[in-house]
Amino acid sequence: MAEFRSTDKCDVVVVGAGFAGLSAAVRLAVRGKAVTVVEEAPRLGGRATAFTHRESGQRLDNGQHALFGCYRETYDFLRVIGTADLAPLDPTLRLTMADARGRTSTLTCPAWPPPWHLVGGLLKWNALPLRDRFAATRLASLFSVVRREGAEAAAARVSPDLTVTDWLRQHRQPASLCEWLWHPLAFAALNQDPGVAAARPFVRVVGELFGRAPGAASLGVPSVPLDELYAEPAARFIESRGGNVLRGTTALVDVDPVGREHRVYAGEDILCPGAVISAVPWHAFDRLWRHEVPERLAGIAEAARQMEAAPIVTVNLWFDRPVMTERQVGLVGTQFHWAFHKDVGCRFDEGRQKDTRRLYSLVASGAEGLLRQENYELAALAERELRACVPDAAAAVCERSLVVRESRATFSLAPGAPPRPSTQTQVPGIFLAGDWTDTRLPGTIEGAVLSGHRAAAAAMITL
Ligand SMILES: Cc1cc2nc3c(=O)[nH]c(=O)nc-3n(C[C@H](O)[C@H](O)[C@H](O)COP(=O)(O)OP(=O)(O)OC[C@H]3O[C@@H](n4cnc5c(N)ncnc54)[C@H](O)[C@@H]3O)c2cc1C
Structure with missing residues (x-):
């Protein structure tokens, strides 16, 4: 049995360091609250994160993310942590689309x-x-x-x-x-x-x-890997205001039914906050609790168990030369839906020589049908479709590929899906954030940040 030590009281514990949790924590830090963020993964960012690709040394996203001008809460959050200019919005709407017959047209x-x-x-x-x-x-x-x-x-x-x-x-x-x-x-x-x-x-x-x-x-495509866009800057912001960000630490919440003394077990620490914000995804809600799911949260847990997931498959292709003049092209009538030219967005780890190859990320959304295919099959399919739609790719040599599968990228939005929970719960002092909560938006960054800001506002009232 692990030894626990009781730590100083903090105002709020936020569980989960994705867009939802970090935006909630930043909002609370701005209001002068002492916040501790607990994240079980070693890296921050949840479903919007980045990793170092061993072969190339490049920092790659777990999948291409795009923002839009209507992401008001997201850009507010990025402005506070000082990174809004790293996802600059295009001045006008301009979409280039191409089909497998090589027909290209720009709206x-x-x-x-x-x-x-x-x-x-x-x-x-x-x-x-x-x-x-x-x-x-x-x-x-x-x-x-x-x-x-x-x-x-x-x-x-x-x-x-x-x-x-x-x-x-x-x-x-x-x-x-x-x-x-x-x-x-x-x-x-x-x-x-x-x-x-x-x-x-x-x-x-x-x-x-x-x-x-x-x-x-207007489209806003991040010009840096996702952890540099928001996760690490948000953590620095929280820490600069006296908060803590614990990585690689699973949180278990012990609920006080009256709401006065919730405890959060985080590694060897026991935290005793005035409020807890759960910013974990729907499929992690069940195992957030130290004992059984509290009775008053049983309905939320049951709905979360019934939520279905929708996958995204990303294939990164490195060509020996540029194959697209546009930053992104929509692919029409194919299994991959968008192709992004990544050179703009990829930084290289220090000390590594800049790779001269050109990196393109092809994204297949709602990709249930692709999940069971082998990596080499997916890479071949992505390459074939890109060559068919973008004629300049026909003569280029594809030198390397990397497939990234996110089988639970978002939750299903099919009619009849279970109800999404609201920010407030029936347990005083326990609040919910996350893209799957009831924002009426699809599973997006904007939904996650909106939910984080709402949870922070609700927690503020109780403190
Ligand atoms: C490949 C891909 C492409 C996407 N593209 C776009 C896009 O272009 N535009 C867009 O708007 N959205 C996009 N999305 C959706 C967007 O990424 C998500 O909606 C958003 O990141 C969800 O954030 P979140 O904070 O709600 O949840 P998450 O990012 O899932 O964060 C939850 C965190 O909680 C942690 N956690 C869980 N349980 C515990 C525990 N017990 N203790 C501690 N930590 C715990 C998890 O490790 C995780 O880090 C995409 C998603 C994917 C996967």
Whole structure:
């Protein structure tokens, strides 16, 4: 049996150092609270992290992450820790898409007020037959609700039983527009096949991106590995304000039903905080408790057990020369959905010589069908699809590949999914954060940070 030592009281213990936990802890540190973050993995960042690739010495993300202009909470968080400029937002929305017949087309939206910027861009977009270009105007009623009441309210009007495909059909969106815009967007935002994912979160995303602010759909691609973008800077911020960040330490929470004396067992320490924020993912909720799941949290635990996961497969390919002129290209009608040119985003470990090869990351979202394939098969598939869609890749030599599987990248958004828990629980002093809590957003960075900020605000009231 491990020996425990009781440590000084801290105001709040945050369990989990992903976007949710770190944003909660930073918010509390800003308000002058003494925070201890406990993370069981040796590296910070959870599902948005980076590692050193042994062969190349490069720092690689566990998967490409993109931010958008509508990620208000995320950019607030990054501004506080001083790294918002490391994920700069493009000035306008510009999307290059390519299909396996080598047809490439770029959607460029003019600097008009939303949603007219989208309509203006689509009208000029030669990826679509002329008759299909006006189809987005059939979403006019959605955009007027978004303008009047906000994207969340507009999404709430959509039946929870509809899938994205049902909803697009209801709004008579033609096949070409679905194939070249709505489906790639649904895969990217929901990490699920549009035929499976619920329409509500999709409508929320479409409303946030195209309905309100001119720059909301602008893409922000991190220019450094993810741990440098937020995880390590957030830890430094917390520590500079007197807090602690414990790595490689599993937390076990011992709940006091009255809420006065919760204890958190963390390695050899017993922490006695005024409040605990659980920022662990749904599949770790069950084992967060030192004893059984507390009775008053049993409903949340049961729903978490029923949540299903959606995977992402990333294949990194190193070519002997540049194969794309764009930073990212959407791949149409293929199993990999996006290709990112990573040279901009990859730093090299000090002391290593800069690799002259060009690195591309291909992302397959909602990738259940790919999970069982061998790495060499996945690498070959990614290479084939990139060569088919991006003609400049045809003559290049692929010298190395690395497959990264995240089998529980996000939670399923299919209609009928179990309810997502709110920030407050029935146990005083225990709060929940994490992308899977009830933010009404899909499993995204923005959802995670929003949940972290909400949990921090709720904890502040009780302290
Ligand atoms: C490959 C990939 C690509 C993605 N792309 C995008 C994208 O482009 N845009 C976007 O917005 N989102 C994207 N996402 C989703 C995004 O990464 C997640 O929504 C977000 O990171 C979730 O953060 P979180 O803090 O809620 O949870 P997590 O990141 O899962 O953090 C939870 C942490 O809790 C820790 N933990 C669990 N149990 C314990 C315990 N008992 N004690 C201590 N620690 C514990 C875990 O180790 C983990 O570090 C992507 C995800 C993946 C995997």
